[in-house]
Amino acid sequence: MCGIAGIIYKGQTGDVGREMTRMLQAMRHRGPDSTGYALYGETSDLLIMRFALADPTDHRDFDFSERLERNRRKVESRLAKLGATIDRVQGESDYAYRATFRYDGELKPLADFVEDVPGAEVLSLGHSLEIIKDLGDARTVSQQYRLDDFRGTHAIGHVRMATESDVDIAGAHPYWAYPFSDVAVVHNGQLTNYHQWRRRLERLGHRFQSECDSEIIAVYIAQLMSDGLSLETAMKQSLDDLDGVFTYLVVTKNQLGVAKDEMAAKPLVLYEADDMVALASEEVAIRAVVNREIDTYDPYEREVLVWNR
Protein backbone atom coordinates (compact mmCIF):
# COMPACT_ATOMS: atom_id res chain seq x y z
CA MET A 1 0.00 0.00 0.00
CA CYS A 2 2.52 2.65 1.20
CA GLY A 3 1.77 6.25 2.08
CA ILE A 4 3.36 9.41 0.73
CA ALA A 5 3.23 12.98 1.98
CA GLY A 6 4.62 16.37 1.07
CA ILE A 7 4.60 19.88 2.45
CA ILE A 8 5.99 23.09 0.98
CA TYR A 9 5.97 26.61 2.40
CA LYS A 10 5.73 29.53 0.02
CA GLY A 11 8.30 32.21 0.82
CA GLN A 12 8.93 31.11 4.38
CA THR A 13 10.22 28.27 6.49
CA GLY A 14 8.47 25.94 8.88
CA ASP A 15 9.03 23.02 11.22
CA VAL A 16 9.06 20.58 8.33
CA GLY A 17 10.74 17.82 10.35
CA ARG A 18 8.08 17.81 13.06
CA GLU A 19 5.25 18.28 10.58
CA MET A 20 6.36 15.49 8.29
CA THR A 21 6.60 13.18 11.31
CA ARG A 22 3.00 14.00 12.24
CA MET A 23 1.82 13.40 8.69
CA LEU A 24 3.62 10.10 8.33
CA GLN A 25 2.64 8.88 11.79
CA ALA A 26 -1.02 9.52 10.92
CA MET A 27 -0.57 7.14 7.97
CA ARG A 28 1.48 4.50 9.77
CA HIS A 29 -1.18 1.90 8.97
CA ARG A 30 -0.27 2.27 5.28
CA GLY A 31 3.28 1.06 5.81
CA PRO A 32 4.87 -0.17 9.01
CA ASP A 33 8.13 -1.45 7.49
CA SER A 34 10.17 1.71 7.12
CA THR A 35 9.84 5.48 7.14
CA GLY A 36 11.80 8.04 5.20
CA TYR A 37 12.16 11.79 4.90
CA ALA A 38 13.60 14.15 2.31
CA LEU A 39 13.96 17.46 4.13
CA TYR A 40 15.12 20.76 2.66
CA GLY A 41 16.76 23.21 5.02
CA GLU A 42 18.21 26.60 4.12
CA THR A 43 20.55 26.34 1.14
CA SER A 44 24.15 26.05 2.30
CA ASP A 45 27.48 26.76 0.61
CA LEU A 46 28.56 23.42 1.97
CA LEU A 47 27.53 20.10 0.52
CA ILE A 48 25.53 17.91 2.88
CA MET A 49 25.94 14.17 2.54
CA ARG A 50 23.79 11.69 4.45
CA PHE A 51 25.22 8.20 4.32
CA ALA A 52 24.91 4.83 6.01
CA LEU A 53 27.66 2.29 6.66
CA ALA A 54 25.44 -0.62 7.64
CA ASP A 55 21.83 -1.68 7.72
CA PRO A 56 19.89 -1.97 10.99
CA THR A 57 19.25 -5.63 10.15
CA ASP A 58 22.96 -6.41 9.75
CA HIS A 59 24.45 -8.94 12.14
CA ARG A 60 26.24 -7.19 15.05
CA ASP A 61 29.41 -9.20 15.34
CA PHE A 62 32.18 -8.43 17.84
CA ASP A 63 33.98 -5.83 15.76
CA PHE A 64 30.86 -4.17 14.33
CA SER A 65 31.55 -0.79 15.93
CA GLU A 66 35.26 -0.85 15.17
CA ARG A 67 34.59 -1.81 11.56
CA LEU A 68 32.14 1.04 11.13
CA GLU A 69 34.59 3.47 12.69
CA ARG A 70 37.30 2.28 10.31
CA ASN A 71 34.93 2.68 7.37
CA ARG A 72 33.87 6.13 8.53
CA ARG A 73 37.51 7.19 8.53
CA LYS A 74 37.86 5.70 5.05
CA VAL A 75 34.96 7.84 3.86
CA GLU A 76 36.61 10.94 5.30
CA SER A 77 39.95 10.13 3.71
CA ARG A 78 38.29 9.50 0.34
CA LEU A 79 36.46 12.81 0.50
CA ALA A 80 39.75 14.53 1.27
CA LYS A 81 41.51 12.63 -1.52
CA LEU A 82 39.02 14.08 -4.03
CA GLY A 83 39.69 17.60 -2.80
CA ALA A 84 36.77 18.05 -0.41
CA THR A 85 37.37 20.22 2.64
CA ILE A 86 35.51 18.50 5.45
CA ASP A 87 33.59 20.71 7.83
CA ARG A 88 32.09 18.04 10.04
CA VAL A 89 31.12 14.35 10.10
CA GLN A 90 28.68 13.41 12.81
CA GLY A 91 27.08 10.11 13.70
CA GLU A 92 23.29 10.21 13.54
CA SER A 93 22.79 6.63 14.68
CA ASP A 94 24.94 3.50 15.09
CA TYR A 95 25.34 3.26 11.36
CA ALA A 96 24.13 6.55 9.73
CA TYR A 97 26.11 9.77 9.38
CA ARG A 98 25.83 13.38 8.25
CA ALA A 99 28.84 14.99 6.63
CA THR A 100 29.23 18.59 5.56
CA PHE A 101 32.09 19.65 3.33
CA ARG A 102 33.19 22.08 0.69
CA TYR A 103 33.59 20.56 -2.77
CA ASP A 104 33.44 21.99 -6.30
CA GLY A 105 33.94 18.87 -8.41
CA GLU A 106 31.60 16.39 -10.07
CA LEU A 107 29.26 14.60 -7.68
CA LYS A 108 29.21 11.22 -9.40
CA PRO A 109 32.91 10.34 -8.90
CA LEU A 110 32.62 11.48 -5.30
CA ALA A 111 29.50 9.42 -4.58
CA ASP A 112 30.96 6.41 -6.40
CA PHE A 113 34.22 6.67 -4.43
CA VAL A 114 32.37 6.88 -1.11
CA GLU A 115 30.12 3.96 -1.97
CA ASP A 116 33.17 1.88 -2.76
CA VAL A 117 33.82 1.78 1.00
CA PRO A 118 32.44 -1.55 2.29
CA GLY A 119 28.81 -1.18 3.43
CA ALA A 120 28.60 2.47 2.45
CA GLU A 121 25.45 3.88 0.91
CA VAL A 122 25.08 7.57 0.06
CA LEU A 123 21.49 8.45 0.95
CA SER A 124 21.59 12.03 -0.30
CA LEU A 125 23.94 14.68 -1.51
CA GLY A 126 23.09 18.33 -2.01
CA HIS A 127 23.21 21.86 -0.70
CA SER A 128 19.88 21.68 1.10
CA LEU A 129 18.50 18.12 0.69
CA GLU A 130 18.86 15.66 3.55
CA ILE A 131 17.40 12.16 3.25
CA ILE A 132 16.84 10.24 6.44
CA LYS A 133 15.34 6.76 6.30
CA ASP A 134 15.26 3.79 8.57
CA LEU A 135 13.12 0.89 9.73
CA GLY A 136 10.09 1.52 11.93
CA ASP A 137 7.37 4.12 12.09
CA ALA A 138 7.77 7.89 11.83
CA ARG A 139 7.93 8.54 15.55
CA THR A 140 10.72 5.97 15.94
CA VAL A 141 12.77 7.34 13.07
CA SER A 142 12.17 10.96 14.06
CA GLN A 143 13.33 10.34 17.61
CA GLN A 144 16.33 8.36 16.45
CA TYR A 145 17.50 11.16 14.13
CA ARG A 146 16.14 14.12 16.18
CA LEU A 147 14.06 15.46 13.29
CA ASP A 148 11.63 17.52 15.36
CA ASP A 149 14.07 20.43 15.32
CA PHE A 150 14.55 20.43 11.56
CA ARG A 151 13.36 23.73 10.06
CA GLY A 152 13.13 24.14 6.34
CA THR A 153 11.13 25.11 3.31
CA HIS A 154 9.75 21.81 2.05
CA ALA A 155 9.78 18.08 2.60
CA ILE A 156 8.42 14.78 1.38
CA GLY A 157 8.07 11.52 3.25
CA HIS A 158 7.09 7.91 2.86
CA VAL A 159 5.83 5.05 4.97
CA ARG A 160 6.58 1.75 3.31
CA MET A 161 4.76 -1.53 3.09
CA ALA A 162 7.39 -3.61 1.33
CA THR A 163 6.05 -5.63 -1.58
CA GLU A 164 8.64 -6.11 -4.27
CA SER A 165 11.94 -5.64 -2.46
CA ASP A 166 13.41 -6.26 0.97
CA VAL A 167 12.73 -4.47 4.25
CA ASP A 168 15.95 -2.52 4.61
CA ILE A 169 17.28 1.01 4.24
CA ALA A 170 18.07 0.47 0.56
CA GLY A 171 14.43 -0.40 -0.10
CA ALA A 172 13.09 2.54 1.89
CA HIS A 173 12.01 5.77 0.24
CA PRO A 174 12.74 8.62 -0.49
CA TYR A 175 15.23 8.00 -3.26
CA TRP A 176 17.90 10.48 -4.05
CA ALA A 177 18.41 10.94 -7.81
CA TYR A 178 21.95 9.63 -7.74
CA PRO A 179 24.16 11.48 -8.65
CA PHE A 180 22.11 14.65 -9.20
CA SER A 181 22.24 17.19 -6.40
CA ASP A 182 19.13 17.96 -4.33
CA VAL A 183 16.55 15.81 -6.18
CA ALA A 184 14.46 13.16 -4.40
CA VAL A 185 11.32 11.12 -4.99
CA VAL A 186 8.69 9.18 -3.06
CA HIS A 187 6.31 6.90 -4.89
CA ASN A 188 3.17 4.91 -4.22
CA GLY A 189 2.48 2.24 -6.83
CA GLN A 190 4.24 -0.19 -9.14
CA LEU A 191 6.08 0.47 -12.39
CA THR A 192 5.62 -2.33 -14.90
CA ASN A 193 8.37 -1.14 -17.27
CA TYR A 194 10.91 -0.73 -14.49
CA HIS A 195 13.51 -3.10 -15.91
CA GLN A 196 13.29 -1.48 -19.34
CA TRP A 197 13.92 1.99 -17.90
CA ARG A 198 16.59 0.77 -15.56
CA ARG A 199 18.55 -0.72 -18.49
CA ARG A 200 18.12 2.50 -20.49
CA LEU A 201 19.35 4.64 -17.64
CA GLU A 202 22.21 2.26 -16.86
CA ARG A 203 23.33 2.57 -20.47
CA LEU A 204 23.57 6.32 -19.83
CA GLY A 205 25.97 5.57 -17.00
CA HIS A 206 23.62 5.68 -14.04
CA ARG A 207 23.76 3.13 -11.26
CA PHE A 208 21.10 2.21 -8.77
CA GLN A 209 21.28 1.72 -5.05
CA SER A 210 18.36 -0.68 -4.77
CA GLU A 211 16.13 -3.16 -6.57
CA CYS A 212 13.12 -0.92 -5.96
CA ASP A 213 11.19 0.29 -9.00
CA SER A 214 10.63 3.71 -7.44
CA GLU A 215 14.31 4.60 -7.62
CA ILE A 216 14.22 4.95 -11.40
CA ILE A 217 11.68 7.78 -11.17
CA ALA A 218 14.19 9.95 -9.33
CA VAL A 219 17.02 9.27 -11.76
CA TYR A 220 14.70 9.50 -14.78
CA ILE A 221 13.37 12.93 -13.75
CA ALA A 222 16.79 14.27 -12.84
CA GLN A 223 18.21 13.04 -16.15
CA LEU A 224 15.49 14.89 -18.10
CA MET A 225 16.09 18.02 -16.03
CA SER A 226 19.81 17.84 -16.66
CA ASP A 227 18.91 17.63 -20.39
CA GLY A 228 17.24 21.03 -19.96
CA LEU A 229 13.59 20.21 -19.23
CA SER A 230 11.75 21.95 -16.43
CA LEU A 231 10.52 19.80 -13.56
CA GLU A 232 6.93 20.15 -14.75
CA THR A 233 7.76 19.19 -18.35
CA ALA A 234 9.81 16.21 -17.19
CA MET A 235 6.97 15.01 -14.99
CA LYS A 236 4.46 15.38 -17.82
CA GLN A 237 6.71 13.32 -20.07
CA SER A 238 6.88 10.64 -17.39
CA LEU A 239 3.15 10.04 -17.79
CA ASP A 240 3.84 8.64 -21.24
CA ASP A 241 7.17 6.99 -20.47
CA LEU A 242 6.38 5.24 -17.21
CA ASP A 243 3.97 2.34 -17.27
CA GLY A 244 2.00 1.05 -14.31
CA VAL A 245 0.10 2.64 -11.47
CA PHE A 246 1.71 5.50 -9.63
CA THR A 247 1.35 8.65 -7.69
CA TYR A 248 4.74 10.17 -7.00
CA LEU A 249 6.17 13.32 -5.45
CA VAL A 250 9.41 14.93 -6.59
CA VAL A 251 11.35 17.59 -4.77
CA THR A 252 14.17 19.77 -5.99
CA LYS A 253 15.97 22.60 -4.22
CA ASN A 254 13.11 25.00 -4.96
CA GLN A 255 10.11 22.95 -6.05
CA LEU A 256 7.74 20.19 -5.10
CA GLY A 257 5.71 18.34 -7.74
CA VAL A 258 3.12 15.58 -7.90
CA ALA A 259 2.11 13.33 -10.80
CA LYS A 260 -0.67 10.76 -11.13
CA ASP A 261 -0.92 8.01 -13.72
CA GLU A 262 -3.66 7.87 -16.33
CA MET A 263 -5.90 5.67 -14.21
CA ALA A 264 -5.51 7.79 -11.06
CA ALA A 265 -5.15 4.43 -9.38
CA LYS A 266 -3.27 5.58 -6.30
CA PRO A 267 -4.72 8.08 -3.87
CA LEU A 268 -3.64 11.61 -3.15
CA VAL A 269 -5.43 14.37 -1.29
CA LEU A 270 -4.32 17.95 -1.70
CA TYR A 271 -4.74 21.09 0.38
CA GLU A 272 -3.47 24.42 -0.93
CA ALA A 273 -3.42 27.64 1.07
CA ASP A 274 -1.83 31.01 0.33
CA ASP A 275 1.26 30.24 2.37
CA MET A 276 1.65 26.46 2.06
CA VAL A 277 0.64 23.27 0.28
CA ALA A 278 0.19 19.92 2.02
CA LEU A 279 -0.57 16.69 0.24
CA ALA A 280 -0.77 13.07 1.29
CA SER A 281 -2.23 9.68 0.47
CA GLU A 282 -4.89 10.29 3.10
CA GLU A 283 -6.53 13.44 4.40
CA VAL A 284 -5.94 12.31 7.96
CA ALA A 285 -2.26 13.11 7.40
CA ILE A 286 -2.99 16.67 6.28
CA ARG A 287 -5.22 17.19 9.29
CA ALA A 288 -2.33 16.16 11.51
CA VAL A 289 -0.68 19.50 10.60
CA VAL A 290 -3.63 21.68 9.62
CA ASN A 291 -5.92 21.59 12.58
CA ARG A 292 -9.01 23.27 11.15
CA GLU A 293 -11.79 22.47 8.70
CA ILE A 294 -10.26 22.71 5.22
CA ASP A 295 -11.18 22.20 1.59
CA THR A 296 -9.23 19.43 -0.04
CA TYR A 297 -9.48 17.60 -3.34
CA ASP A 298 -8.08 14.63 -5.20
CA PRO A 299 -6.04 15.49 -8.33
CA TYR A 300 -7.31 13.72 -11.44
CA GLU A 301 -5.71 11.23 -13.81
CA ARG A 302 -2.60 12.45 -15.70
CA GLU A 303 -2.48 15.52 -13.51
CA VAL A 304 0.90 17.14 -12.85
CA LEU A 305 1.18 19.98 -10.35
CA VAL A 306 4.31 21.84 -9.28
CA TRP A 307 4.78 24.46 -6.56
CA ASN A 308 7.70 26.76 -5.78
CA ARG A 309 8.93 27.35 -2.28
Place this chain on the structure above:
Amino acid sequence: MTETTSPPAATGRRVDHRGLAEPDAQAPKIATITGQSAEFDAAGLTPRLINLELRRLLYVEGVTEVTIHNPGAQHSIAVGLLIRCRIRIEGSLGYFGCGLVDGPEIHIAGRVGWSVAENMMSGVIVIDKNAGSLTGAALRGGDLVVRGHVGARTGIDQKGGTIIVGGNTGSMTGFMMQRGRQIICGDAGPGLGDSMYDGVIYVGGKVAALGVDCVEAEMTPEDDEFIDRKFGIYRMQRPERFGKFVCGKKLWNYDNLEPNERKLVL
Protein backbone atom coordinates in the same frame (compact mmCIF):
# COMPACT_ATOMS: atom_id res chain seq x y z
CA MET B 1 -13.05 -16.39 23.43
CA THR B 2 -10.76 -13.44 24.01
CA GLU B 3 -7.44 -13.88 22.40
CA THR B 4 -5.46 -10.72 22.23
CA THR B 5 -1.99 -10.14 21.00
CA SER B 6 0.49 -7.45 21.83
CA PRO B 7 0.10 -4.13 20.01
CA PRO B 8 1.30 -4.25 16.42
CA ALA B 9 4.12 -1.82 15.70
CA ALA B 10 2.07 -0.23 12.93
CA THR B 11 -0.74 1.15 15.04
CA GLY B 12 0.10 0.78 18.70
CA ARG B 13 -3.45 -0.50 19.24
CA ARG B 14 -4.43 -3.92 20.48
CA VAL B 15 -5.84 -6.37 17.98
CA ASP B 16 -7.40 -9.80 18.49
CA HIS B 17 -6.58 -13.02 16.67
CA ARG B 18 -8.78 -11.94 13.74
CA GLY B 19 -7.08 -8.57 13.43
CA LEU B 20 -9.98 -6.65 14.95
CA ALA B 21 -8.63 -3.43 16.42
CA GLU B 22 -9.27 -2.52 20.04
CA PRO B 23 -11.23 -5.69 20.85
CA ASP B 24 -11.90 -4.62 24.43
CA ALA B 25 -13.07 -1.11 23.58
CA GLN B 26 -16.33 0.14 25.10
CA ALA B 27 -18.55 2.98 23.95
CA PRO B 28 -17.15 6.10 25.65
CA LYS B 29 -20.66 7.36 26.61
CA ILE B 30 -19.81 11.00 26.05
CA ALA B 31 -22.82 12.09 24.00
CA THR B 32 -25.30 14.66 25.16
CA ILE B 33 -28.78 13.19 24.67
CA THR B 34 -31.82 15.43 24.38
CA GLY B 35 -35.01 13.48 23.69
CA GLN B 36 -34.58 11.72 20.35
CA SER B 37 -31.46 13.71 19.48
CA ALA B 38 -27.85 13.38 20.55
CA GLU B 39 -24.47 14.90 19.74
CA PHE B 40 -20.89 14.18 20.63
CA ASP B 41 -17.37 15.45 19.95
CA ALA B 42 -15.22 12.87 18.16
CA ALA B 43 -11.95 14.77 18.64
CA GLY B 44 -9.38 12.42 20.09
CA LEU B 45 -11.49 9.30 19.60
CA THR B 46 -10.38 6.39 17.44
CA PRO B 47 -12.69 5.25 14.61
CA ARG B 48 -13.72 2.26 16.72
CA LEU B 49 -14.73 4.45 19.66
CA ILE B 50 -16.64 6.83 17.39
CA ASN B 51 -18.55 3.93 15.87
CA LEU B 52 -19.22 2.33 19.25
CA GLU B 53 -20.67 5.59 20.56
CA LEU B 54 -22.77 6.04 17.44
CA ARG B 55 -24.14 2.50 17.61
CA ARG B 56 -24.86 2.84 21.31
CA LEU B 57 -26.94 5.94 20.64
CA LEU B 58 -28.86 4.40 17.74
CA TYR B 59 -29.31 0.83 18.92
CA VAL B 60 -29.28 1.05 22.72
CA GLU B 61 -30.49 4.56 23.58
CA GLY B 62 -33.05 4.64 20.77
CA VAL B 63 -31.91 8.04 19.51
CA THR B 64 -32.97 8.85 15.94
CA GLU B 65 -30.87 11.96 15.22
CA VAL B 66 -27.15 12.14 15.94
CA THR B 67 -24.65 14.93 15.26
CA ILE B 68 -20.94 14.11 15.28
CA HIS B 69 -18.46 16.97 15.65
CA ASN B 70 -14.77 16.89 14.67
CA PRO B 71 -14.60 13.54 12.84
CA GLY B 72 -11.05 14.46 11.78
CA ALA B 73 -11.16 12.73 8.37
CA GLN B 74 -10.92 9.36 10.10
CA HIS B 75 -11.68 6.18 8.19
CA SER B 76 -14.63 3.79 8.34
CA ILE B 77 -17.00 6.05 10.28
CA ALA B 78 -20.74 5.29 10.34
CA VAL B 79 -20.47 1.96 8.55
CA GLY B 80 -22.91 -0.92 8.67
CA LEU B 81 -25.86 1.04 10.08
CA LEU B 82 -29.04 -0.90 9.29
CA ILE B 83 -31.55 1.46 10.83
CA ARG B 84 -33.66 4.45 9.83
CA CYS B 85 -32.08 7.51 11.45
CA ARG B 86 -30.57 10.91 10.72
CA ILE B 87 -26.87 11.54 11.17
CA ARG B 88 -25.12 14.85 10.66
CA ILE B 89 -21.34 14.82 10.46
CA GLU B 90 -19.81 18.24 11.07
CA GLY B 91 -16.55 17.86 9.21
CA SER B 92 -14.81 15.49 6.83
CA LEU B 93 -14.46 11.72 6.70
CA GLY B 94 -11.56 9.61 5.48
CA TYR B 95 -11.86 6.37 3.55
CA PHE B 96 -14.77 3.89 3.55
CA GLY B 97 -17.19 6.26 5.29
CA CYS B 98 -20.87 5.24 5.54
CA GLY B 99 -20.34 1.91 3.78
CA LEU B 100 -22.79 -0.99 3.91
CA VAL B 101 -25.59 1.13 5.33
CA ASP B 102 -29.28 0.35 4.92
CA GLY B 103 -31.69 3.13 5.75
CA PRO B 104 -29.99 6.14 7.35
CA GLU B 105 -30.06 9.72 6.07
CA ILE B 106 -26.55 11.07 6.49
CA HIS B 107 -25.40 14.63 5.88
CA ILE B 108 -21.65 15.25 5.77
CA ALA B 109 -20.77 18.93 6.06
CA GLY B 110 -17.29 18.43 4.62
CA ARG B 111 -15.52 16.17 2.17
CA VAL B 112 -14.97 12.42 2.10
CA GLY B 113 -12.09 10.20 1.03
CA TRP B 114 -12.18 7.08 -1.14
CA SER B 115 -15.06 4.60 -1.23
CA VAL B 116 -17.80 6.52 0.53
CA ALA B 117 -21.16 4.70 0.66
CA GLU B 118 -19.68 1.51 -0.73
CA ASN B 119 -22.44 -1.07 -1.04
CA MET B 120 -25.10 1.25 0.41
CA MET B 121 -28.44 -0.57 0.23
CA SER B 122 -30.88 2.26 0.95
CA GLY B 123 -31.00 5.70 2.50
CA VAL B 124 -29.59 9.07 1.56
CA ILE B 125 -26.07 10.42 1.88
CA VAL B 126 -25.39 14.07 1.06
CA ILE B 127 -21.82 15.38 0.99
CA ASP B 128 -21.36 19.14 0.87
CA LYS B 129 -17.85 19.22 -0.58
CA ASN B 130 -15.61 16.92 -2.68
CA ALA B 131 -15.32 13.15 -2.61
CA GLY B 132 -12.39 10.90 -3.50
CA SER B 133 -12.25 7.98 -5.89
CA LEU B 134 -14.54 4.94 -5.88
CA THR B 135 -17.45 7.02 -4.64
CA GLY B 136 -20.51 4.81 -4.38
CA ALA B 137 -18.71 1.64 -5.41
CA ALA B 138 -21.17 -1.25 -5.76
CA LEU B 139 -24.01 1.02 -4.62
CA ARG B 140 -27.21 -1.01 -4.43
CA GLY B 141 -29.86 1.55 -3.56
CA GLY B 142 -30.63 4.97 -2.14
CA ASP B 143 -29.34 8.39 -3.17
CA LEU B 144 -25.71 9.46 -2.89
CA VAL B 145 -25.28 13.18 -3.49
CA VAL B 146 -21.88 14.90 -3.74
CA ARG B 147 -22.18 18.65 -4.20
CA GLY B 148 -18.49 19.07 -5.15
CA HIS B 149 -16.17 17.11 -7.43
CA VAL B 150 -15.43 13.39 -7.21
CA GLY B 151 -12.37 11.34 -8.13
CA ALA B 152 -11.99 8.35 -10.45
CA ARG B 153 -14.16 5.23 -10.88
CA THR B 154 -17.32 6.80 -9.47
CA GLY B 155 -20.02 4.16 -9.12
CA ILE B 156 -17.77 1.31 -10.18
CA ASP B 157 -19.87 -1.86 -10.27
CA GLN B 158 -22.97 0.14 -9.29
CA LYS B 159 -25.96 -2.16 -8.89
CA GLY B 160 -28.76 0.29 -8.18
CA GLY B 161 -29.61 3.61 -6.60
CA THR B 162 -28.65 7.07 -7.81
CA ILE B 163 -25.37 8.96 -7.63
CA ILE B 164 -25.58 12.73 -8.15
CA VAL B 165 -22.41 14.80 -8.57
CA GLY B 166 -22.57 18.59 -8.58
CA GLY B 167 -19.10 19.01 -10.11
CA ASN B 168 -16.75 16.97 -12.26
CA THR B 169 -15.93 13.29 -12.10
CA GLY B 170 -12.66 11.52 -12.95
CA SER B 171 -11.71 8.66 -15.23
CA MET B 172 -13.66 5.40 -15.62
CA THR B 173 -16.88 6.74 -14.15
CA GLY B 174 -19.49 3.99 -14.11
CA PHE B 175 -16.92 1.29 -14.88
CA MET B 176 -18.71 -2.09 -15.04
CA MET B 177 -21.93 -0.46 -13.88
CA GLN B 178 -24.81 -2.95 -13.72
CA ARG B 179 -27.89 -1.00 -12.66
CA GLY B 180 -28.92 2.41 -11.31
CA ARG B 181 -28.37 5.97 -12.45
CA GLN B 182 -25.68 8.62 -12.24
CA ILE B 183 -26.22 12.33 -12.78
CA ILE B 184 -22.95 14.21 -13.31
CA CYS B 185 -23.47 17.97 -13.58
CA GLY B 186 -19.91 18.80 -14.66
CA ASP B 187 -17.38 17.13 -16.92
CA ALA B 188 -16.54 13.42 -16.97
CA GLY B 189 -13.02 12.04 -17.40
CA PRO B 190 -11.91 9.46 -19.96
CA GLY B 191 -13.40 5.97 -20.02
CA LEU B 192 -16.97 6.97 -19.12
CA GLY B 193 -19.16 3.91 -18.69
CA ASP B 194 -16.41 1.50 -19.68
CA SER B 195 -17.75 -2.07 -19.85
CA MET B 196 -21.04 -1.08 -18.27
CA TYR B 197 -23.76 -3.74 -18.44
CA ASP B 198 -26.75 -1.58 -17.77
CA GLY B 199 -27.84 1.59 -16.01
CA VAL B 200 -27.80 5.18 -17.21
CA ILE B 201 -25.26 7.98 -16.83
CA TYR B 202 -26.34 11.58 -17.46
CA VAL B 203 -23.53 14.10 -17.98
CA GLY B 204 -24.13 17.86 -18.01
CA GLY B 205 -20.62 18.89 -19.10
CA LYS B 206 -18.03 17.52 -21.48
CA VAL B 207 -17.03 13.87 -21.71
CA ALA B 208 -13.29 13.39 -22.23
CA ALA B 209 -13.79 9.99 -23.89
CA LEU B 210 -16.34 7.21 -23.79
CA GLY B 211 -15.26 3.85 -22.43
CA VAL B 212 -15.55 0.52 -24.22
CA ASP B 213 -19.15 -0.28 -25.22
CA CYS B 214 -20.59 2.97 -23.84
CA VAL B 215 -22.78 4.90 -26.29
CA GLU B 216 -24.81 8.10 -26.25
CA ALA B 217 -28.60 7.71 -26.28
CA GLU B 218 -31.57 10.03 -26.76
CA MET B 219 -32.87 11.86 -23.70
CA THR B 220 -36.55 11.16 -23.10
CA PRO B 221 -39.15 13.17 -21.17
CA GLU B 222 -38.94 10.49 -18.47
CA ASP B 223 -35.21 11.15 -18.12
CA ASP B 224 -35.84 14.88 -17.71
CA GLU B 225 -38.59 14.27 -15.22
CA PHE B 226 -36.34 11.99 -13.17
CA ILE B 227 -33.48 14.51 -13.13
CA ASP B 228 -35.79 17.42 -12.27
CA ARG B 229 -37.32 15.46 -9.41
CA LYS B 230 -33.93 14.62 -7.92
CA PHE B 231 -32.67 18.17 -8.33
CA GLY B 232 -35.81 19.45 -6.65
CA ILE B 233 -35.29 17.17 -3.66
CA TYR B 234 -31.66 18.18 -3.20
CA ARG B 235 -32.07 21.81 -4.31
CA MET B 236 -29.42 21.64 -6.97
CA GLN B 237 -28.94 23.81 -10.03
CA ARG B 238 -29.70 21.92 -13.24
CA PRO B 239 -27.19 22.31 -16.10
CA GLU B 240 -28.59 23.53 -19.41
CA ARG B 241 -28.51 20.15 -21.10
CA PHE B 242 -27.62 16.57 -20.28
CA GLY B 243 -26.15 13.86 -22.44
CA LYS B 244 -27.39 10.35 -21.73
CA PHE B 245 -24.98 7.42 -21.85
CA VAL B 246 -25.85 3.74 -21.78
CA CYS B 247 -24.39 0.35 -22.61
CA GLY B 248 -24.09 -0.37 -26.34
CA LYS B 249 -24.29 -4.13 -25.65
CA LYS B 250 -21.82 -4.84 -28.44
CA LEU B 251 -19.14 -6.57 -26.42
CA TRP B 252 -18.20 -10.13 -27.30
CA ASN B 253 -19.99 -11.56 -24.27
CA TYR B 254 -23.35 -10.47 -25.65
CA ASP B 255 -22.64 -12.31 -28.92
CA ASN B 256 -21.84 -15.50 -27.06
CA LEU B 257 -25.10 -15.68 -25.17
CA GLU B 258 -27.77 -18.26 -25.94
CA PRO B 259 -30.99 -16.65 -27.29
CA ASN B 260 -32.87 -17.10 -24.01
CA GLU B 261 -29.95 -15.63 -22.02
CA ARG B 262 -29.68 -12.80 -24.50
CA LYS B 263 -33.32 -11.94 -23.98
CA LEU B 264 -32.70 -11.69 -20.25
CA VAL B 265 -29.66 -9.47 -20.57
CA LEU B 266 -31.02 -7.15 -23.25
